[in-house]
Amino acid sequence: VGDGAGIARALRGAKTDREIEILRSAQERTQAAIRAVYEVTEPGMRSSEVGGLAHFAQRELGLTGTWDLSLAGPSGAFPHGDEVDRELETGSVMLLDTGGRLHGYCSDTTRTWVVGAPPSDEVQRVWDAVRAAQLAGYECMKPGARTGDADAAARAALERAGFDGGYEHLSHRLGHGIGVEIHEPPYLDGGSDVEMEPGMCFTHEPGIYLPGRFGLRIEDICYVTEDGADHFGQWQEGPAAP
Numbered sequence: 083v084g085d086g087a088g089i090a091r092a093l094r095g096a097k098t099d100r101e102i103e104i105l106r107s108a109q110e111r112t113q114a115a116i117r118a119v120y121e122v123t124e125p126g127m128r129s130s131e132v133g134g135l136a137h138f139a140q141r142e143l144g145l146t147g148t149w150d151l152s153l154a155g156p157s158g159a160f161p162h163g164d165e166v167d168r169e170l171e172t173g174s175v176m177l178l179d180t181g182g183r184l185h186g187y188c189s190d191t192t193r194t195w196v197v198g199a200p201p202s203d204e205v206q207r208v209w210d211a212v213r214a215a216q217l218a219g220y221e222c223m224k225p226g227a228r229t230g231d232a233d234a235a236a237r238a239a240l241e242r243a244g245f246d247g248g249y250e251h252l253s254h255r256l257g258h259g260i261g262v263e264i265h266e267p268p269y270l271d272g273g274s275d276v277e278m279e280p281g282m283c284f285t286h287e288p289g290i291y292l293p294g295r296f297g298l299r300i301e302d303i304c305y306v307t308e309d310g311a312d313h314f315g316q317w318q319e320g321p322a323a324p
Contacts, residue, residue: 094259094261094262094263094266094267095259095267095268095276095279095281095282096279096280096281096282097261097281097282097283097305098281101187101261101281102281102283102305104184104185104187105187105188105189105260105261105283105303105305105314106314106315107184108145108181108182108183108184108187108188108189109189109190109191109302109303109314109315110314110315111140111143111144111145111182111184111189112140112145112180112181112182112189112190112191113191113315113316113324114139114143115136115139115140115142115143115145115180116136116139116178116180116191116193116324117323117324118135118139119132119135119136119139119178120193120195120323120324122135123135123170123176123197124170124197124198125170125171125172125174125197125198126169126170127169127170128167128168128169128170129152129153129154129157129166129167129168129170129176130152130167132150132152132154132170132176132178133150133151133152133178133180134150136148136150136152136178136180137149137150137180140180140181140182141182144184145181145182145183145184145189146182146183146184147182147183148180148181148182148183149180149181149182150178150179150180151163151177151178151179151180152176152177152178152179152180153176153177153178153179153297154168154169154170154174154175154176154177154197155168155171155174155175155295155296156168156293156294156295156296157177157297158175158176158177158194158291158296158297158298158299159291159292159293159294159295159296159297160291160293160297161253161254161289161291161297161299170197170198171197172197172198172199173196173197173198173199173202174196174197174198175194175195175196175197175205175296175297175298175321176194176195176196176197177192177193177194177296177297177298177299178192178193178194178324179191179192179299179301180192181264186262187261187262188260188261188262188263188264189303190260190264190285190301190303191301191302191303191315192287192289192299192300192301193300193301193318193324194209194297194298194299194300194321195321195322195323195324196321196322200322201320201321201322205296205298205321206320206321207243208290208292208298209298209300209320209321210243211239211240211243211244211245211290212240212288212289212290212298212299212300213300213318214239214240214242214243215236215237215239215240215243215252215288216236216286216288216300216302217239218235218236218238218239219232219233219235219236219239219256219257219270219286219288220232220286220304220311220313221235222235223278223284223304223306223310223311224278224306224309224310224311225277225278225279225280225306225308225309226277226278227277227278228274228275228276228277228278229268229269229270229271229274229275229276229277229278229284230270230271230272230273230274230275232256232257232270232284232286233255233256233257233270233271233272233274234272236252236256236288237252237272240252240288240290245290251289251290251291251292252288252289252290252291253291254289255269255270255271255272256270256271256286256287256288257269257270257284257285257286257287257301258270258284258285259282259283259284260283260284260285260303261283268282268284270284270285270286278306279306280306280307280308281305281306282305282306283303283304283305283306284303284304284305285301285302285303286301286302286303286304286313287299287300287301287302288300298321300318302314302315302317302318303315
């Protein structure tokens with residue numbers, strides 16, 4: 083009996099064109115659902131209501147097995163939440179991490195925006211730093227690149243923006259493989275030296291978490307092409323809307 087991790091990675095790591103089409107459609111549906119949720123989110127709602135709307139919208143768009151992580155204000159300072167169902171206030175930072183399944187393949191998207199008010203200078207600065215980290219990691223994605231290099235590039239971008247380049251502000255790996263499982267190898271982790279291949283799909287989810295205040299994460303799914311990388315759906319344009 084041996085370790086089958088390498089076999090599983092070889093079989094699942096690089097997706098076929100058809101698999102990529104399904105993953106793209108799943109991700110685009112989840113993004114559309116988040117935009118619909120944003121349109122009806124307002125102060126006075128609870129974070130659990132936002133999550134419930136995410137489930138409803140994604141099911142209406144044909145996804146199954148939907149899930150959510152809906153974190154408002156200080157709850158978002160913990161990457162996986164603190165289980166507090168907070169009431170949204172004007173200016174609350176709302177972090178919505180959600181997804182579902184399409185023909186057995188997973189979507190996984192996070193958007194963070196400000197409820198009922200323009201983003202403060204601080205929120206804008208944090209969002210800009212997270213977006214710079216996302217772009218830096220994305221630029222590292224190409225055939226033959228080391229998966230750990232994307233994580234390192236994102237942390238270096240955070241440091242250039244004045245945040246910690248270690249694990250103080252981005253306390254988790256940059257991303258993970260995704261396909262028929264929501265978490266599957268290979269991983270965008272600093273210790274990973276897997277070479278990227280065309281067809282590999284990853285969540286790409288840098289964040290900054292400020293305890294007692296708010297957390298901000300942007301998550302998209304990217305995939306390796308023959309000569310670089312691409313992503314599913316649309317990038318977020320700023321913290322005013324998803």
